[in-house]
Amino acid sequence: MPSFHPIHVALHGTGGDVDISGTWRNELGSFMLIEQVGPLLSGMYTSTVSGDASSTSGPLQGSVDGQQVAFLVHWTEFQAITAWVGRLDEGSDELVMLWQMTSQTDPGQAWASINAGADTFSRIP
Numbered sequence: 725m726p727s728f729h730p731i732h733v734a735l736h737g738t739g740g741d742v743d744i745s746g747t748w749r750n751e752l753g754s755f756m757l758i759e760q761v762g763p764l765l766s767g768m769y770t771s772t773v774s775g776d777a778s779s780t781s782g783p784l785q786g787s788v789d790g791q792q793v794a795f796l797v798h799w800t801e802f803q804a805i806t807a808w809v810g811r812l813d814e815g816s817d818e819l820v821m822l823w824q825m826t827s828q829t830d831p832g833q834a835w836a837s838i839n840a841g842a843d844t845f846s847r848i849p
Contacts (some may be wrong), residue, residue, distance in 0.1 A: 739744055739790015748819060748845040756784055756845070758795075763788050769797040788812075793819055803828035807845065819845040 744765070753792035756769040772779050780802065786795025791814065796807040796818040810821030821843045829837040 739788075739792065742788060742791060742814070744793065744819070744847075745810060747848040749848055750843040750845045752843075754843075755848070758784065760788065765793075765795050771799075790847060793821070817847045819843075821845065 725729075743760055745758055745760045747755060747757050753772040754770060755772075756767055758765055758767040765784065765788060766793060767784040768781055769784045770779050770781045780799060782797040782799040784795050784797050786793065791812045792810075794807070794809045796805055798805050804825055804827035806823055806825040808821040808823045809821055812818075813820055823841055823843060825839045827837050827839075
Protein backbone atom coordinates (compact mmCIF):
# COMPACT_ATOMS: atom_id res chain seq x y z
CA MET A 725 0.00 0.00 0.00
CA PRO A 726 1.52 3.37 -0.98
CA SER A 727 1.98 5.86 1.80
CA PHE A 728 0.15 9.18 1.72
CA HIS A 729 1.71 12.45 2.73
CA PRO A 730 -0.29 15.72 2.87
CA ILE A 731 2.37 17.55 0.84
CA HIS A 732 1.31 15.48 -2.18
CA VAL A 733 -1.98 17.41 -2.44
CA ALA A 734 -0.28 20.83 -2.24
CA LEU A 735 -0.11 22.83 -5.45
CA HIS A 736 3.31 23.28 -7.05
CA GLY A 737 5.06 26.64 -7.00
CA THR A 738 4.18 29.54 -4.75
CA GLY A 739 0.88 31.27 -4.20
CA GLY A 740 -0.17 34.71 -5.35
CA ASP A 741 0.46 37.92 -3.49
CA VAL A 742 -1.66 38.34 -0.36
CA ASP A 743 -0.90 41.15 2.09
CA ILE A 744 -1.86 40.52 5.71
CA SER A 745 -0.14 43.63 7.09
CA GLY A 746 -2.10 45.35 9.82
CA THR A 747 -3.68 44.69 13.19
CA TRP A 748 -5.59 41.48 13.87
CA ARG A 749 -7.61 40.41 16.94
CA ASN A 750 -8.72 36.90 17.93
CA GLU A 751 -11.85 35.69 19.70
CA LEU A 752 -10.15 35.98 23.12
CA GLY A 753 -9.08 39.61 22.64
CA SER A 754 -5.41 38.91 21.92
CA PHE A 755 -4.03 41.00 19.08
CA MET A 756 -1.08 41.21 16.74
CA LEU A 757 0.47 43.90 14.61
CA ILE A 758 1.94 42.39 11.45
CA GLU A 759 4.30 43.98 8.92
CA GLN A 760 4.73 42.04 5.68
CA VAL A 761 7.63 42.46 3.24
CA GLY A 762 7.24 40.04 0.34
CA PRO A 763 6.46 36.66 1.90
CA LEU A 764 8.08 37.49 5.27
CA LEU A 765 6.18 38.57 8.37
CA SER A 766 7.39 40.42 11.45
CA GLY A 767 5.64 42.22 14.25
CA MET A 768 4.41 41.96 17.82
CA TYR A 769 1.80 39.67 19.39
CA THR A 770 0.04 40.58 22.64
CA SER A 771 -1.78 37.78 24.44
CA THR A 772 -4.55 38.67 26.87
CA VAL A 773 -4.71 35.10 28.21
CA SER A 774 -1.41 34.75 30.08
CA GLY A 775 -1.33 32.69 33.26
CA ASP A 776 -1.87 35.54 35.73
CA ALA A 777 -4.79 37.23 33.90
CA SER A 778 -2.58 40.04 32.60
CA SER A 779 -1.28 40.52 29.08
CA THR A 780 2.12 39.49 27.73
CA SER A 781 3.84 40.19 24.43
CA GLY A 782 6.46 38.71 22.18
CA PRO A 783 8.04 39.31 18.78
CA LEU A 784 6.32 37.63 15.82
CA GLN A 785 8.10 36.14 12.79
CA GLY A 786 6.61 34.15 9.94
CA SER A 787 5.83 33.60 6.28
CA VAL A 788 2.97 33.81 3.81
CA ASP A 789 2.57 31.70 0.66
CA GLY A 790 -0.65 32.55 -1.14
CA GLN A 791 -3.39 32.12 1.44
CA GLN A 792 -1.16 29.94 3.67
CA VAL A 793 0.16 31.66 6.79
CA ALA A 794 2.59 30.50 9.48
CA PHE A 795 4.20 32.45 12.30
CA LEU A 796 5.73 31.98 15.72
CA VAL A 797 6.02 34.07 18.84
CA HIS A 798 8.81 33.76 21.39
CA TRP A 799 7.33 35.12 24.62
CA THR A 800 9.56 37.68 26.30
CA GLU A 801 8.36 37.02 29.88
CA PHE A 802 8.19 33.20 29.72
CA GLN A 803 10.29 30.29 28.50
CA ALA A 804 7.72 29.50 25.83
CA ILE A 805 7.25 29.58 22.06
CA THR A 806 3.92 29.39 20.22
CA ALA A 807 3.55 28.54 16.52
CA TRP A 808 0.42 29.16 14.42
CA VAL A 809 -0.36 27.68 10.99
CA GLY A 810 -3.44 28.24 8.89
CA ARG A 811 -4.86 30.24 6.06
CA LEU A 812 -6.45 33.52 5.11
CA ASP A 813 -10.15 33.27 4.31
CA GLU A 814 -10.31 36.15 1.85
CA GLY A 815 -14.11 36.08 1.73
CA SER A 816 -14.36 37.00 5.41
CA ASP A 817 -10.89 38.59 5.82
CA GLU A 818 -10.15 36.19 8.69
CA LEU A 819 -7.09 34.14 9.57
CA VAL A 820 -8.18 30.64 10.60
CA MET A 821 -5.29 29.13 12.53
CA LEU A 822 -4.20 26.16 14.63
CA TRP A 823 -1.56 26.70 17.29
CA GLN A 824 0.87 24.73 19.44
CA MET A 825 2.81 26.10 22.38
CA THR A 826 5.82 24.54 24.01
CA SER A 827 7.17 25.78 27.32
CA GLN A 828 9.95 24.96 29.72
CA THR A 829 8.64 22.81 32.57
CA ASP A 830 10.03 20.94 35.53
CA PRO A 831 11.72 17.58 34.82
CA GLY A 832 9.17 14.80 34.31
CA GLN A 833 6.49 17.22 33.04
CA ALA A 834 7.19 16.82 29.30
CA TRP A 835 3.55 16.34 28.30
CA ALA A 836 2.51 19.41 30.27
CA SER A 837 4.96 21.43 28.18
CA ILE A 838 2.94 21.09 24.94
CA ASN A 839 -0.48 22.69 24.44
CA ALA A 840 -2.62 23.08 21.32
CA GLY A 841 -5.68 24.97 20.18
CA ALA A 842 -7.26 27.09 17.46
CA ASP A 843 -7.77 30.81 16.86
CA THR A 844 -9.69 32.91 14.35
CA PHE A 845 -8.25 36.39 13.82
CA SER A 846 -10.22 39.27 12.31
CA ARG A 847 -8.52 42.24 10.70
CA ILE A 848 -9.05 45.52 12.56
CA PRO A 849 -9.60 48.35 10.08
